[in-house]
Amino acid sequence: MVGRVLAAVKLLRHQSSRRAFSTSQSGANPLQICVVGSGPAGFYTAEKLLKRFSQSKVDIVDRLPSPFGLVRSGVAPDHQETKVVINQFTRVANNENCSYFGNVRLDEDITLDALRALYHVVVLAYGAESDRSLEIPGEGLSGVHSAREVVWWYNGHPDCVNLPLDLKSTDTAVILGQGNVALDIARILLRPVSELATTDISEHAIAALHESKIRFYFRLSEAGCLHSVQTVHVYLVGRRGPVQGACTAKELREILGIHGLEVKVQQADLTTTKLDHDEMKKSRSHKRVYELFCKAAVASTTSSRLVSGVRQLQFVFYRSPVEILASGSSTVTGVRLEKTILSGDENSGQRAVGTGEFEELECGLVLKSIGYKSLPVQDLPFDHRKGVVPNVRGRVITSTDSAAIEPGLYVVGWLKRGPTGIIGTNLICADETVESIVEDAQRGLIDVQSTSMMGGLGLKGLLEDQSAQFVSFKEWQIIDQKELELGQLKGKPREKIVVIQDMIRIAKDMTL
Numbered sequence: 001m002v003g004r005v006l007a008a009v010k011l012l013r014h015q016s017s018r019r020a021f022s023t024s025q026s027g028a029n030p031l032q033i034c035v036v037g038s039g040p041a042g043f044y045t046a047e048k049l050l051k052r053f054s055q056s057k058v059d060i061v062d063r064l065p066s067p068f069g070l071v072r073s074g075v076a077p078d079h080q081e082t083k084v085v086i087n088q089f090t091r092v093a094n095n096e097n098c099s100y101f102g103n104v105r106l107d108e109d110i111t112l113d114a115l116r117a118l119y120h121v122v123v124l125a126y127g128a129e130s131d132r133s134l135e136i137p138g139e140g141l142s143g144v145h146s147a148r149e150v151v152w153w154y155n156g157h158p159d160c161v162n163l164p165l166d167l168k169s170t171d172t173a174v175i176l177g178q179g180n181v182a183l184d185i186a187r188i189l190l191r192p193v194s195e196l197a198t199t200d201i202s203e204h205a206i207a208a209l210h211e212s213k214i215r216f217y218f219r220l221s222e223a224g225c226l227h228s229v230q231t232v233h234v235y236l237v238g239r240r241g242p243v244q245g246a247c248t249a250k251e252l253r254e255i256l257g258i259h260g261l262e263v264k265v266q267q268a269d270l271t272t273t274k275l276d277h278d279e280m281k282k283s284r285s286h287k288r289v290y291e292l293f294c295k296a297a298v299a300s301t302t303s304s305r306l307v308s309g310v311r312q313l314q315f316v317f318y319r320s321p322v323e324i325l326a327s328g329s330s331t332v333t334g335v336r337l338e339k340t341i342l343s344g345d346e347n348s349g350q351r352a353v354g355t356g357e358f359e360e361l362e363c364g365l366v367l368k369s370i371g372y373k374s375l376p377v378q379d380l381p382f383d384h385r386k387g388v389v390p391n392v393r394g395r396v397i398t399s400t401d402s403a404a405i406e407p408g409l410y411v412v413g414w415l416k417r418g419p420t421g422i423i424g425t426n427l428i429c430a431d432e433t434v435e436s437i438v439e440d441a442q443r444g445l446i447d448v449q450s451t452s453m454m455g456g457l458g459l460k461g462l463l464e465d466q467s468a469q470f471v472s473f474k475e476w477q478i479i480d481q482k483e484l485e486l487g488q489l490k491g492k493p494r495e496k497i498v499v500i501q502d503m504i505r506i507a508k509d510m511t512l
Contacts, residue, residue: 007269007408012115025026025210029448029449029450030055030056030057030336031053031055031056031057031120031441031446032056032059032118032119032120032454032457033046033049033053033056033057033058033059033119033121033123033512034058034059034060034061034115034118034119034122034455034459035049035058035059035061035119036062036106036115036122036124036125036126036458037060037061037062037069037124037125037127037413037415038060038061038062038067038068038069038089038100038102038125039068039069039071039125039126039127039413039414039426040069040070040071040085040089040413040423040426040427041061041071041171041413041414041415041416041426041429041430042062042123042126042239042412042413043067043088043089043092043093044093044127044412044426044427044429045123045412045430045433045434045479046060046445047088047089047092048430048431048434049123049434049437050092050095050097050098052434052437052438053441055439056097057097057098057099057455058095058098058099059098059099059100059455059456059459060093060098060099060100060101061101061106061110061115061459062101062102062103062104062126062211063103063104063105063106063126064102064103064500065103065205065475065476065479065500065503065507066102066503067089067093067100067473068086068089069127070127070242070423071083071085071086071089071423072086072155072488072496073151073152073155073156073157074155075155075408075423076151076155076184076188076189077154077196077199077200077201078187078188078191078195078196078199079149079154080199080200080493082423084118085423093473094473099456099472099473099477100471100472100473101456101459101463101470101471102461102468102470102471102472102475102476103468103470103471103500103503103504104463104468106126106377107377109463109466109470110377110459110463110466111379112377112378112379113378113379115410115459116460117452118409118454118455118458118459118462119408119449119450119453119455120408120446120447120453120454121408121409121410121437123394123407123410123412123433123437124380124396124409124410124412124415125413125415126374126415127372127374127413127414127419128372128373128374128375128387128414128415128419129148129372129374129375130148130372130375131146131147131149131368131370131371131372131373132370132372132387133317134156134176134321134368134370136322136324137323138323138326139324139368141324141326141330141331141332141334141366142164142330142331142332143166143331143364143365144324144332144366144367144368145163145365145366145367146314146367146368146369147175147177147181147182147185147367147369147370148372149163149165150163150165150185150367151181151184151185151456153165153204154188154201154205155201155202155496156201156202156204156205156496156498157498158390158500161204161498161499165208166364167189167209167211167212167214167365168211168212168213169214169364170214170363170364170365171213171214171231171232171233171362172214172233172234172235172364172365173189173214173233173234173235173257173363173364173365173366173367174235174237174335174361174363174365174366174367175234175236175237175369176237176321176335176367176368176369176370177236177238177368177369177370178236178237178238178245178246178247178315178369179247179369180246180248180251181369182236182247182367183236183247183251183255184251185219185369186234186236186255186313187254187255187258188201188205188209189209189212189215190214190234190255190258190261190311190313191236191258193206193209193210193215196209197490197491197492198491198492199492199493200493200494200495200496202496202498203495204498213232214232214234214365215311222378231310231311231312232310232311232312232364233312233313233314234312234313235313235315235316235361235363236313236314236315236316237316237319237321238316238317238318238319239318239320239340239352240317240318240320240340240342240350240351240352241269241272241276241317241318241342242265242269242270242293242294242315243272243279243280243286243289243290244274244279244286244292244342244350244445245286245289245293246337247289248285248289252289252293255313256292256295256296260311261312262310262311262312262313262451263299263300263311263312263313263314263315264300264313264314265293265294265296265297265300265314265315266297266317269315269317269318270290270294270297271402272290273342275342275344275345275346275350278346279350280340282423293315294308294445295452296315301337311488316337318339318341318342318352318360319337319339319359320337320338320352321335321336321337322336322337322352322358323335323336324336325360330365331364332364332366333362333363333364334360334361335360335361335363335366336357336358336360336375337358337359337360337361338354338355338356338357339354339355339357339358339359340352340354340355341353341355349507357419371419372385372414372419373419374388374414374415374419380396381396381397381398381399381406386418387418387419388411388414388415388416388417388418389411389415389416391410391411391416393432393433393435393436394410394411394433394434394436395409395410395436396409396410396411407445407446407447408446408447409438410436410437412426412430412433413426413429413430416429416433417429420456424438469504469508471503471504475507475508476507478506478507478509479497479507480494483496483497485494
């Protein structure tokens with residue numbers, strides 16, 4: 001596939017009569033570029049394009065009034081240090097050759113075809129805003145939510161403000177998955193509210209966590225006196241073993257260090273094979289994670305507490321969900337799990353296979369942390385199986401079976417490679433896509449001589465004609481300042497405004 005696409009690029013280069021384009025753009029028309037999506041991938045791409053094309057105009061479009069994507073809506077509220085990258089992105093947005101168009105929805109306010117008619121280059125960076133499916137019975141029951149929904153809920157994303165996350169009706173939650181996002185959610189459910197209250201967690205999430213039975217569950221006698229303290233449980237379920245744990249050592253160490261939390265790891269699950277040891281030799285991170293699980297297992301058998309097991313986090317390995325259970329209603333009551341074993345060799349790797357043995361785990365809440373999924377937009381080639389836009393080095397191609405390139409159309413981030421990696425991974429991803437754009441411009445494959453490309457002026461005109469309420473970066477900074485002021489009153493870094501119309505009213509200097 002790569003060879004065919006590169007051959008097509010060479011053919012287009014020889015057939016093109018356009019003058020090759022210099023990245024310095026001396027005496028040339030400014031390159032009009034639109035980046036759709038204002039998360040890390042989008043901002044890293046915009047920053048690199050502004051450096052490589054010194055006179056270019058880069059417009060960043062996002063469907064929300066607020067920029068920064070995953071940094072604002074995905075990073076856990078108790079990881080404030082990770083959000084410092086916003087300062088870098090703000091400097092990019094304040095560049096005189098960069099503009100921000102917030103609250104602009106692709107396929108609703110503007111189409112992809114319309115953007116391509118306005119810009120020499122369109123880079124799609126809108127990420128993954130849906131979820132992978134387990135494809136098992138019971139997935140649609142009340143009390144079953146995706147990790148993305150829960151993360152967006154506690155981070156104040158407007159789409160999930162009203163998520164019906166019931167934390168008052170059960171003392172047991174099952175999280176399917178053992179990656180960093182799963183650990184984030186477990187940590188938010190179990191960490192003391194007094195500690196979370198000093199973060200930028202949303203106000204509605206703090207209120208719900210205060211009343212959560214998954215945090216502390218006290219039973220009162222008829223006289224209103226303390227009768228007993230119930231153990232509350234959070235289970236983290238994984239198909240494979242502790243050597244194959246999908247989380248990082250940093251995230252695991254943090255949740256193991258929560259004060260007063262009892263962590264359970266079964267000693268039998270720590271048994272390793274030669275293939276496990278081979279994996280740990282190849283991956284230092286896997287070895288660190290396994291060693292932390294070993295320490296947790298020892299601590300859980302030797303520790304003594306005055307009140308045992310008030311909050312319990314249990315890692316469940318070698319189990320695969322086959323059904324989410326309900327008892328005579330539409331509300332979840334448990335999960336049916338199949339025991340698994342690892343199968344494979346040093347060449348193919350180890351994968352989990354079912355044994356035909358089953359067990360049930362009772363719970364009142366199931367959270368699926370099995371991966372995000374990107375969604376297509378109109379007129380965009382899309383690989384539904386992989387959940388990505390078909391591309392070679394960021395160049396969008398018409399389909400997975402074709403070598404034909406969509407001229408001037410590029411992709412970056414999760415939409416390009418799938419929902420993997422950390423924030424910094426997008427830096428490398430952006431490098432590759434920007435290099436493809438530079439190469440195509442120098443070869444004359446981007447029609448930079450076209451004077452019909454109106455860029456941001458054309459986009460602004462189209463949006464104004466539709467009376468669309470788009471938000472500029474200067475207007476976002478008004479919203480930002482308001483959030484900081486509200487947060488200061490509560491001893492928090494910020495109090496997020498979670499309703500889009502409230503954001504717009506503040507941005508336009510209107511009274512709430």
